[in-house]
Amino acid sequence: QSALTQPASVSGSPGQSITISCTGTNSDIGGFSYVSWYQQHPGKAPKFIIYDVSNRPSGVSNRFSASKSGNTASLTISGLQAEDEADYYCSSYTSSNTLIFGGGTKLTVL
């Protein structure tokens, strides 16, 4: 099964908002409300920032929000800060009882 489709890169200036899309199929994103998002800084392990499409784990900034429409999930980061510069990955449960990740999006804060 191919990876979920994410843009390779996005950028924004401090204080702005950006949105990262994640497109799958009816067998993953479209079929379940089990989309999660991860933030990964260089050389570090991924950090869990969104689960079940739009829920934030305790301790994650409310500048991170997410949603889903059909086969596409989206992560929005508002009030961009320098420390938000990282790679972001979406993930979904699939109808094959597996997990699938997106290819990752590199966020650059200008």
Next chain:
Amino acid sequence: EVQLVESGGGLVQPGGSLRLSCAASGFIFSSYEMNWVRQAPGKGLEWVSYISTSGSTIYYADSLKGRFTISRDNAKNSLYLQMNSLRVEDTAVYYCGRDVPTDYWGQGTLVTVSS
């Protein structure tokens, strides 16, 4: 504090085997599903395998084609990944992760498959 510490990575020749371990602490290990996820150098995350709390339900990524075996020992708070018939393309940092979706990750262990 939740901690996951992977070990067992290293350099192995193509066709060789390696067993990764993940030592868990700071939570009731037997109550959580666990996963292995890998990341090739400069590439994205790739889910590898899942195991249920008791070990009775296991899933693998199709790409592994029966070469990897996940297991756990709840008495030892440990997760394992036995990797056989290793290929160059298995070179990656291997992370163990708690729960589905994965809320805590270890720091990863690097597996390099090269002659």
